[in-house]
Amino acid sequence: MNAIALVDGNNFYASCEQSINPSLKNKPLVILSNNDGCIIARSAEARTLKIRMGEPYFKIKKRLNKLGVIVLSSNYSLYGDMSKRLMNILKKHCEKIEIYSIDEAFISIHRPHNKDLFPWARKLRTLIYQNLGLTITIGIAENKLRAKLANKLAKRINYSAGIFDLGIANNKNSYLKEINVENIWGIGNQTSQWLRSKGIKNARELKDMNQHELKKKLGVVGQRIQLELKGYQCLPIEEKKNQKKEIRVSRSFSQPITKLDDLKHALAIYTIRASEKMRAQNLKASVVTIFARTSHYSNFNYQKSAYKKLIEATNNTNIILKIVIELSKEIYHPDYKLAKAGVLMQDLSDYNYIQKSIINYPSDDKSERENKLMQTIDSLNNKFRNEVITWGIAKKKQSWSMNRKLLSGTSITNIEKIPTIII
DNA sequence: TCTGGGGTCCTAGGACCC
C-alpha cells in the first residue's frame, strides 16, 4: 500500500536568503513581493512578532523598522535555483514525485510492513538540511488532500519534529477537527464563508456534510474535496507536468502611466520575456492577449484587454512584438492612470508540431533564418545572463519600472555587470 | 396562432493555489 507525502520548505524564501547569508539567521526577516508591494514570506522570528502575510509594506514600514526586522525584495532567481536543488534530492529518495510549486512536492512512497515511515522522513529532512541549509516539513497520509492536512498538523504540533503521519494516527477525526475550513486545500474565501454560514467550521464537519448540498453548490470540485477528506484517492500524483496552457508576463508599475508610448514600451518588454519563456519550453502560441488596468484600489476602474488569433502559431519575438504594439492602441485610454499591464501567450502547442498556413506561407528561408536568430539570442543570454542581447526598445529609459530597492546582492545565480550590447 | 431537441464548441468569468 502506498502512502502520499507532502514535503514543503519552511518559510522558503526567507530560508533561502538565510542559507546564503548566515548573518540573517535567527533574525526576524521578511521578503517583499514584486514592486516591494507586500509581505510574502517571513522567517520564524518575524512570525512570532505577529507580522501578517500579505500586509502592504508601506503600511507597516515604520513598525518593521522599530522592531528591527530585516526587509528584502524578492530574488526569484535565487529561490528558483534552490528549489531545483531541493527537488533533485527529493527525486533520489522517492518512487514518484510531483513538483507542485517552488517549495512543495507530493511524493508517493511504499508503506513498509510495520507501517512506519518516520525513519524515511527523518533521513530526508536531515539530508536536505545538510545539503541546502533548509528545513522541510513532511505530512504523510492516504491521499494528497490529507497529506496537505498532515503537513499543517506537523507544523502545529510541537513534538512532531516536522513530521506527521495522519495515515497511522489513532484518532483521525479529532485531528480533522483541528483544521478550520479555510485552511483546507481548495477551500478559499468565498467557499469558506458559505460553509461557515451553513455551520460547517472544520475539516471533520466538511467530511460529514450532506454530499448533495455540497455538490449542488460547489460542483465536482467540492465533491472531490469531500471524498479525499474521507480517504479516497481522487487526485492523482502527476509526475509529468502537463504542457503549459498559457504563459503570462505582467507587472504593476512603480508609478501609474498615462501615455500610450509608456504602455507600448512596457508591453514590449513583457513580450520579449514571454517569447523567451515560450522558446525555453519549446512552445508556440496561436493567440496573443494583452491587457491593462487601473489600480484595484482606485475609484476609477478601467480594465481592457485585446487579443489576436494568429494564422500560424509562433514564438518569434519580432512577429509577436509587432502584434502587441498594434493591439496596445486598443486597450489604451488617455483618461485613466494605468497601474498594471501584461501579455498572455495562449493556445500553446508544441513547437515541433507544424501546421503551416496556406494563406500566409512564409518562405522557409526567412523563417529558418529568424529561428536561428532567436536561438542565438537565447543561448547568448543563457550563457551570460542579464540580457546581453535584447531589443532596442527594452533599453529605453523607463520611469515606471518595478521597485526592488532591497534586493539581496549576493546571489548564486547571477553575474552582475556584464556589458550590454544593443542590436 | 402555431414555430424541436439535442449536441458541441467557444468564451468569459469565477474561484482557487502558491
Next chain:
DNA sequence: TCTGGGGTCCTAGGACCC
C-alpha cells in the same frame, strides 16, 4: 503617495449545427 505575479480548473451561457 505606495496594496505581487503566474498559473489551473470549472461552469454558465451563447452560437451554431443537424
